[in-house]
Amino acid sequence: MREKSNESSGKSAIGVLVFLAGFAVALIFGWVVFPELLYSQKSQPVNFSHALPDHQGAGCEDCHAFREDGSYTGIPKIAKCQECHESPMTESPDEKVLLEEYIQKEKEIPWLVYAYQPDNVHFSHAPHKAKGVECVQCHRDVANEQKNPPFRENRLTGYSKSTMKMDVCEKCHAEQMASNNCEICHK
Amino acid sequence: MSFSRRAFLFTAGAIGGTLFTPLPWKLVDDSAIWSQNWRWRPSPQRGEITKAPSICTLCDGGCGIQARLVDNKRAILIEGTPSHPVNRGGVCALGAAGLQFVYASYRISQPLKQTKKRGETAGFQPVSWDEALKEIGGKLNRLHTENRANSLAGIISNRPSSMADLWTQFFKSCGSPNLFRMPDHSDSLVLASSLMTGRASAPVFALERASYVLSFGASLLEGRDSFPRNQSAYAQWRQQGSGKLIQIESHCSLTAAKADRWIAAAPGSEAALALAIAHVLIKEKAYDADFMSNAVFGFEDWADVQGKARKGFKSYVLEACAPEQMAGITGVDPAMIREIAKEFATHKNALVIWGSGSASHPNNIYHDLAFMALNILKGNFKADGLMMIQPAIPLAPMPEVQLDAGAQSSLQKPRLDLAQAKNTLMAGNAVYPFLDAVVKGGIYPIEMLWVDECNPAHSLLEPQIFETALTKISTLVSFSSYMDETAQMADWILPAPTALERYDDVMGIPGAPFAYYAISAPVLPAPAGNRHAGDVVLSLAKAVGGNVQGSLPWPDFQSFLKARVAGLAESAKGAVAESADIQLGKLKPGESPKTNFTSGDKLWEKLVAGACWYDAPVDPMMSLATTSGKVELACQKLQATGLDAAQDTIYLPHYAPLAPSGSETEFPLLLVGYETQILSIQYLPNPPFLTKMLPDTLLKGNDLLVQVHPKTAQPLGLNEGDQAKIKTPQGELSVRVHLTPGSRPGVVYAAQGLGHEAYDEFIKGKGVNVNRITEVQLDPVTGLGTTWATRAQLVRA
Numbered sequence A: 001m002r003e004k005s006n007e008s009s010g011k012s013a014i015g016v017l018v019f020l021a022g023f024a025v026a027l028i029f030g031w032v033v034f035p036e037l038l039y040s041q042k043s044q045p046v047n048f049s050h051a052l053p054d055h056q057g058a059g060c061e062d063c064h065a066f067r068e069d070g071s072y073t074g075i076p077k078i079a080k081c082q083e084c085h086e087s088p089m090t091e092s093p094d095e096k097v098l099l100e101e102y103i104q105k106e107k108e109i110p111w112l113v114y115a116y117q118p119d120n121v122h123f124s125h126a127p128h129k130a131k132g133v134e135c136v137q138c139h140r141d142v143a144n145e146q147k148n149p150p151f152r153e154n155r156l157t158g159y160s161k162s163t164m165k166m167d168v169c170e171k172c173h174a175e176q177m178a179s180n181n182c183e184i185c186h187k
Numbered sequence B: 001m002s003f004s005r006r007a008f009l010f011t012a013g014a015i016g017g018t019l020f021t022p023l024p025w026k027l028v029d030d031s032a033i034w035s036q037n038w039r040w041r042p043s044p045q046r047g048e049i050t051k052a053p054s055i056c057t058l059c060d061g062g063c064g065i066q067a068r069l070v071d072n073k074r075a076i077l078i079e080g081t082p083s084h085p086v087n088r089g090g091v092c093a094l095g096a097a098g099l100q101f102v103y104a105s106y107r108i109s110q111p112l113k114q115t116k117k118r119g120e121t122a123g124f125q126p127v128s129w130d131e132a133l134k135e136i137g138g139k140l141n142r143l144h145t146e147n148r149a150n151s152l153a154g155i156i157s158n159r160p161s162s163m164a165d166l167w168t169q170f171f172k173s174c175g176s177p178n179l180f181r182m183p184d185h186s187d188s189l190v191l192a193s194s195l196m197t198g199r200a201s202a203p204v205f206a207l208e209r210a211s212y213v214l215s216f217g218a219s220l221l222e223g224r225d226s227f228p229r230n231q232s233a234y235a236q237w238r239q240q241g242s243g244k245l246i247q248i249e250s251h252c253s254l255t256a257a258k259a260d261r262w263i264a265a266a267p268g269s270e271a272a273l274a275l276a277i278a279h280v281l282i283k284e285k286a287y288d289a290d291f292m293s294n295a296v297f298g299f300e301d302w303a304d305v306q307g308k309a310r311k312g313f314k315s316y317v318l319e320a321c322a323p324e325q326m327a328g329i330t331g332v333d334p335a336m337i338r339e340i341a342k343e344f345a346t347h348k349n350a351l352v353i354w355g356s357g358s359a360s361h362p363n364n365i366y367h368d369l370a371f372m373a374l375n376i377l378k379g380n381f382k383a384d385g386l387m388m389i390q391p392a393i394p395l396a397p398m399p400e401v402q403l404d405a406g407a408q409s410s411l412q413k414p415r416l417d418l419a420q421a422k423n424t425l426m427a428g429n430a431v432y433p434f435l436d437a438v439v440k441g442g443i444y445p446i447e448m449l450w451v452d453e454c455n456p457a458h459s460l461l462e463p464q465i466f467e468t469a470l471t472k473i474s475t476l477v478s479f480s481s482y483m484d485e486t487a488q489m490a491d492w493i494l495p496a497p498t499a500l501e502r503y504d505d506v507m508g509i510p511g512a513p514f515a516y517y518a519i520s521a522p523v524l525p526a527p528a529g530n531r532h533a534g535d536v537v538l539s540l541a542k543a544v545g546g547n548v549q550g551s552l553p554w555p556d557f558q559s560f561l562k563a564r565v566a567g568l569a570e571s572a573k574g575a576v577a578e579s580a581d582i583q584l585g586k587l588k589p590g591e592s593p594k595t596n597f598t599s600g601d602k603l604w605e606k607l608v609a610g611a612c613w614y615d616a617p618v619d620p621m622m623s624l625a626t627t628s629g630k631v632e633l634a635c636q637k638l639q640a641t642g643l644d645a646a647q648d649t650i651y652l653p654h655y656a657p658l659a660p661s662g663s664e665t666e667f668p669l670l671l672v673g674y675e676t677q678i679l680s681i682q683y684l685p686n687p688p689f690l691t692k693m694l695p696d697t698l699l700k701g702n703d704l705l706v707q708v709h710p711k712t713a714q715p716l717g718l719n720e721g722d723q724a725k726i727k728t729p730q731g732e733l734s735v736r737v738h739l740t741p742g743s744r745p746g747v748v749y750a751a752q753g754l755g756h757e758a759y760d761e762f763i764k765g766k767g768v769n770v771n772r773i774t775e776v777q778l779d780p781v782t783g784l785g786t787t788w789a790t791r792a793q794l795v796r797a
Helices: A002-038 A078-082 A093-103 A125-130 A166-175 B005-018 B023-036 B129-145 B162-174 B185-197 B227-239 B254-258 B270-283 B289-295 B313-320 B323-330 B334-346 B365-377 B405-411 B416-420 B431-440 B464-470 B533-544 B546-551 B557-571 B600-608 B636-640 B710-716
Strands: A039-042 A151-154 B049-055 B064-070 B074-080 B112-114 B124-126 B152-156 B178-181 B203-205 B212-218 B244-248 B261-263 B350-357 B387-389 B448-452 B475-478 B504-507 B515-520 B575-577 B612-615 B669-674 B703-708 B723-728 B731-739 B747-751 B790-796
Touching: A002 A039, A002 B005, A002 B023, A078 A093, B049 B515, B112 B129, B129 B162, B129 B405, B129 B448, B129 B533, B152 B162, B152 B431, B162 B178, B162 B405, B162 B504, B162 B533, B162 B546, B162 B557, B178 B431, B185 B203, B185 B365, B185 B636, B212 B270, B212 B334, B227 B244, B244 B254, B244 B334, B270 B313, B270 B323, B270 B334, B270 B350, B270 B365, B289 B365, B323 B334, B334 B350, B350 B365, B365 B387, B416 B431, B431 B464, B515 B557, B515 B600, B533 B546, B533 B557, B557 B600, B575 B600, B600 B612, B703 B710, B703 B723, B710 B731, B710 B790
Parallel strands: B152 B178, B152 B448, B212 B244, B212 B350, B244 B261, B448 B475, B669 B747, B703 B731
Antiparallel strands: A039 A151, B049 B064, B064 B074, B112 B124, B203 B387, B504 B515, B515 B612, B575 B612, B669 B790, B703 B747, B723 B731, B723 B790
16 A cells, blocks of 8 residues: 555656646747747848938937827838939948938838737827827937847738737826727727 | 646636736737727828818819828818819718829829730730830821821710810811710700701700709719709708709609609600690790890791791690690590699799609700700790800810811711711701711721720710621720720720829809809829820820821920910909809809909919809890790701701600600610719719628619519519519610619619629629610701610510
8 A cells, every 4th residue: 555655656756847838838938939920020221320410300200200190100211311312422331321321212201110009909100199198108218329229020920029908008098197088099 | 648736726716827927808808909090901091190281073063172181192181172162071982082082003103005806905015105106106207298188087985174175176177077985865955946046055044043943864963064063052951941842853862862752754754744745835935035026046936047837836835746646655644744834833933854864865955955945935945044154264275277188188088977877957966876976987998087085985875886886996095094995995095094193174064054164173192003084195196296296296295385364364254263252053144253363374373273254144035046036936947968858746845755766565664774873974984882782672783773663574484582583675685673762663774884894893793784775766857876775675584
């Protein structure tokens, strides 16, 4: 009887170990491997350094402006780059790409936008700006950024990893006593 | 394969562990985002949103529209302009779907030359504009220098515009009399009006001032004339209780269903009913006696130029048009006719309107005259009456055509149809007699046919005649932007930009009494491979040179339009409507607005920004040009054309139906085509947005359903949705039947506008083209192709 009991407790211990091994593998896969698999890594077509003194205006809105109707212009068009980069200003390879691939070919730069919301979300910058929300409360601080971070695209949805999720929107809306009704964002 | 205990425990551990990682929760969330944002669904481009104003030219309704653009390059929405006084922000279904024509797979991006047999789409080879213009210009030059320009013919859109005037100028200066427009109700209305008033301007109606509208089959709410204008007038009648609409139509159309009263008279008998109502008015002395005695000729008996005593309208109507005499024809109870006549007489602002469908074909001229006569009895031609004639737009006139000797000699040859049909009394826009003359071999051949902004191979009634005529014509040139049925048969295609990519203008709104002019400015740039037909015409004129070039002196179409607008400004008449509050429809003759532009350039600026020019209606009595100086109910002009008939009725509005061909025993039913507000029937095909809205009782899958009364279907053994064959002397088509008490027993109703054999998978093969089995009958007076019904047989398939 005793021997049998020992044998059985040994088996249970191994069983628990095997279970925990499975548990651990899943944790590693879920927390480490899966995010790597889910997001592809892409670089911007041209590296844009916000940190360059010539690229730093009086503030974000110098380039990321609002139109007269209150709509937001987003990333400037190639015409804005062209205002200064009609001809080479530096020896930077990034500027070479900008000039040769885009300005001379009159093509817009296909920027990979980190913050685009999905099409089923209506987001307007204007009311947030009116409420005094600072750009860096939602976007990364680019003031000293020399190299654009890689764009991590969700292979399933096609959106950026840094796209703001609905819970973040809702939390802030709740704190600011703004409406969280569905049709506020899903029109 | 065995699954060991350890493997089981490992898997269980892994499953448990997974629940403590983001994996399942993230996948669920992302799947939701993925399923709501599939990348292959259409999604507007991101960018700066702007609005560009224009005027819609998809029909001749003259609506103000604005296109919503992304980065000024991609149009994503068409909506009505709120400040435009015609549509006040409204837009019809076709206008709203207009972008489907811009971004269509069946657009033609560059000139094409047919290198194989006609009709083989694979035979089209792209060519450069220079090559195309050189070859076509060469053919034209040859005809011109050999004094044979009369062998050039053209069929163009029936929309009144400066482009139509440019075509007329070009054909005349080349020396060709053979230019035709697609058939339209205005063709017969203009001739009827010229008989009664001496002016070749169609009658127009102040719907907005009417309190009682007697509509003889006019499809007010199905898109006839200006759809938003009709809708606003109807809304005003309903919301303010200010108007009553009586629809006389053989089946329950949308207008009939929404009317205050629907009288289901037999198809084609509407004019008989109008004359019966006239009889009651005359008999009861409930007509405008002062107007009839002072301003109308031929109401009483009259004497013709030879001094022969002729019966007047009054005697004819009293003798031959009593409700009891007309009851058998119309199928309407005489008591009901009297009741309607009484109501019509009692209402001060009662108006008669008429025309089948959306006015896409001419009417029997005597019937047009009969409806006009009923309005005249009511005194509607007086200065404050509700019927007027279409005002002319004081644009810069076209310069006088300078003819060289060759053009003069070819213009001396008569128009092909007139040389053939010597009995035609009035030379109208006789497309069918022309095609008939081509088929039968006229006094001279037609070597080249140019087709602009129309698709006769599909939208003509009996399009087979066009196809047969083509076999006798060596070169067909299409100016279409799309690979439509006509373009498919062309030898050359010179594609124009679509309506939203070019300059055009709108000259008057059909049926509207006020004067109207607008410029349709492009909201999108024209693709490099497309050229405006106006620019092509001007280039060809330059290529021919001499007097042809001299008669068309403008460098491009836009300059030509600017010159016309400069003339409008010089006239110092009318004003630019700058607000939607201007009640155009309520304007009366003499109520001209104060001019609010100072020069041609200023007027042009306002017009290209989407505003419209308008002016008050004209008093029809002030512009009469008849022999008697009065409105002529007895049309003396008919006698002047050489008609000396024994019967007095020949000169009077009377009921003169043309009997459909075929035997009644073989074809016991009547086929009547109808139109709906969600089916485009003319140049443009039905865009998929509209086709999606067609009910299952009209189009199911690819099958067209014809409307039949249950009493008609029962003896034929037909149940709802059954497959059937409809046969007429013109041919047969496979359809399905929809049984509805809204149709008249003995009549089969089929929707027009379907059955395309060109375009793309969303248009091609949807339903059948009922035009192919519809009979066209030539009006004996005008030679115009009319239709009211075709004898038919319906059998179970």
